[in-house]
Amino acid sequence: MLRRIMFLAAVCLSGGALAKPPAGGVFCATYPSAPTCTGQQPSCTYCHVAPPQRNAFGSALEAFLAPGVPRPLSDSEYAAALPAALIAVEGTDADGDGFSNLEEILRGTLPADASSVPVDTGGCAAGGNPQYDVCRYDFRFAYRRVLLDFCGQSPPYAQLQSFAALRDDAKRERLDAELDRCTASEFWRGKNGQLWKLAHPKIRPVGSLKEGEDRGAIPLGDYYDDYALYTYAQIDDHDAREVMTAKYFVRRETQPTRYIVETSLPTQSVDALHRAGNLTSAWSLVYFVMFTALPRNAASQSYRAYLGLDIAKQQGLYSIPGEPRDYDAKGVQAPACAACHATLDPLSYPFRNYQGIAGATSAQYVPNRLEKYFSDVSPIITQTPEAGYLLGQPVSNLVEWAQVGANSDAFAIAAVTDYWKLLVGHPPTAEENAEFVATWQRFKGTHQYRVQRMLHDLIRTEAYGAP
Ligand SMILES: [Ca+2]
Ligand SMILES: [Ca+2]
Incomplete structure (x- = not known):
């Protein structure tokens, strides 16, 4: 059993070996806030039916990818040419669903699948600031959730009622206070917590x-x-x-x-x-x-x-x-x-x-x-x-x-993704992407990698507080 791990040493690809390895990284460097780059990278099927066969978006790209340079392209030729090709097809609509490739990339739908289209969230789209996104935010729901997630306890009915009677700013203060109290609990920081x-x-x-x-x-x-x-x-x-x-x-x-x-x-x-x-x-x-x-x-x-x-x-x-x-x-x-x-x-x-x-x-x-x-x-x-x-x-x-x-973005994204999964219950979705990006960027910038401060942002997101 001790030696079993040694046989995992060589990582070989069975399926996707013909998709270009740098593709995901270059794509995400070109569109860092695209939902498909949130804590992950686009899969091969973003551009391919199955590598090397391209889908509608991949084929549109191919025409603009280092035209005139002999094929096959090396990884570095490919990586150098991809950003310009992506930009060249931004305004077109590869899958003919009425949404441009750029719009689909930025809103997290698939530019090669006509059945995947951006859905309007009813004028209640998540804003860039996690502090004040209160469209569907439900304080009572968030309060119960904070106590459960950080203290491991459901609030008694009477406590919930007195919370509900507070004004909104007092509710925010109470949520912050409960977060600070509960993150000191054994349930949060103790052995097997x-x-x-x-x-x-x-x-x-x-x-x-x-x-x-x-x-x-x-x-x-x-x-x-x-x-x-x-x-x-x-x-x-x-x-x-x-x-x-x-x-x-x-x-x-x-x-x-x-x-x-x-x-x-x-x-x-x-x-x-x-x-x-x-x-x-x-x-x-x-x-x-x-x-x-x-x-x-x-x-x-x-x-x-x-x-x-x-x-x-x-x-x-x-x-x-x-x-x-x-x-x-x-x-x-x-x-x-x-x-x-x-x-x-x-x-x-x-x-x-x-x-x-x-x-x-x-x-x-x-x-x-x-x-x-x-x-x-x-x-x-x-x-x-x-x-x-x-x-x-x-x-x-x-x-x-x-x-x-x-010090990399990858670290901040991974750290916040861990908490997002634990507290929101799943990895950030396309709809949650704006709040997620704002949260990890503030974690890295304003909060200087202090998790405690980031959590105060996270419990204010609509992703966390909307039932
Ligand atoms: Ca489209
Ligand atoms: Ca589409």
């Missing part, structure tokens, strides 16, 4: 491998440290980015739960210089690096968990020219694999010196790790650089990787 639930898919706990409290049969790492850092970064006035960048650890005290910053912990062994929050926790290294020379699984897991980009779903692909080099001889240059590995491999190089399971050096940063422990993997394994690329940007090591990632 709401915040821990958000952390589950990032940490991927395995009870049988748990060290320390709730110890399992084969104790390998104490992932409660990871929950503690994650939760600490989400609460009070803390900076959410530190889940990726912290040089410190967090210890949890119980009854009541408190999270306390520590410069060292007996369960953690990466030195301060090489720490990058939960990316380099003992559990992440033991479980996601495990026995691999080039820790692709650790890289793709970090990319998915904290930046919301799943390479296996062709998200967040930024093909780096000349990659993958296949330093570890995994055969990733095969055409069906290279599409993803041109992103994934340079994403993984900065993990090259982080040791997984290896006796005395487990879960440590080991300079020249590949040279010392993995030199027999392939003739060129030791040429694997520590520098790599994240989101198309060069990074010299994992600490820089984490900083670039934490």
Whole structure:
């Protein structure tokens, strides 16, 4: 079972290999506020029936895509030409449904499907400001929801009645006060509380491998440290980015739960210089690096968990020219694999010196790790650089990787998407997109990555407060 994970190392595409990997990224760079780019990227079917066969929108684009340049286009030729082609067809109506391609892109309907058309929301469209969008907002509904979501309790009838009797501005104040009260509750921040639930898919706990409290049969790492850092970064006035960048650890005290910053912990062994929050926790290294020379699984897991980009779903692909080099001889240059590995491999190089399971050096940063422990993997394994690329940007090591990632739009979008799913109940829909974009942009700008402040915005959205 421990080794099962190793077979996932090479990500190869079965179906969509002939759709251009950079397409989604370039599309979203051209239309960053398009609903289809909200916490995700457009799927292949946005332009294709099934790659390489194009649908009506894809065919319209093709005519304007680097005309005169010999086919097939390379990924970089394609990426350079796509924005102009998109703009060239903005005014036309590929599927003949009466709405221009641009209008469909911006309103979240499909430009190649005549049955997918923008629907008017009755003059009550969501505005750009999440504070005052009160068209269908129902304070009573929101009040009940806040108590349930953040405190785990339904308000008694009498309390609901006295809330309903307040004036609107007093209702807003009460909602804010209840949010602040409930986010201090065990239900929100305690062990296995709401915040821990958000952390589950990032940490991927395995009870049988748990060290320390709730110890399992084969104790390998104490992932409660990871929950503690994650939760600490989400609460009070803390900076959410530190889940990726912290040089410190967090210890949890119980009854009541408190999270306390520590410069060292007996369960953690990466030195301060090489720490990058939960990316380099003992559990992440033991479980996601495990026995691999080039820790692709650790890289793709970090990319998915904290930046919301799943390479296996062709998200967040930024093909780096000349990659993958296949330093570890995994055969990733095969055409069906290279599409993803041109992103994934340079994403993984900065993990090259982080040791997984290896006796005395487990879960440590080991300079020249590949040279010392993995030199027999392939003739060129030791040429694997520590520098790599994240989101198309060069990074010299994992600490820089984490900083670039934490400051990216992808981080803010992923963080707010987590809360949107938890509190609204689903990923942001096309109709909710304007409120969602305003919320993550304020989280990143005005609120400086303070989740507590972002939540006050979120509970005011129509998406949250409209029954
Ligand atoms: Ca149309
Ligand atoms: Ca349409």
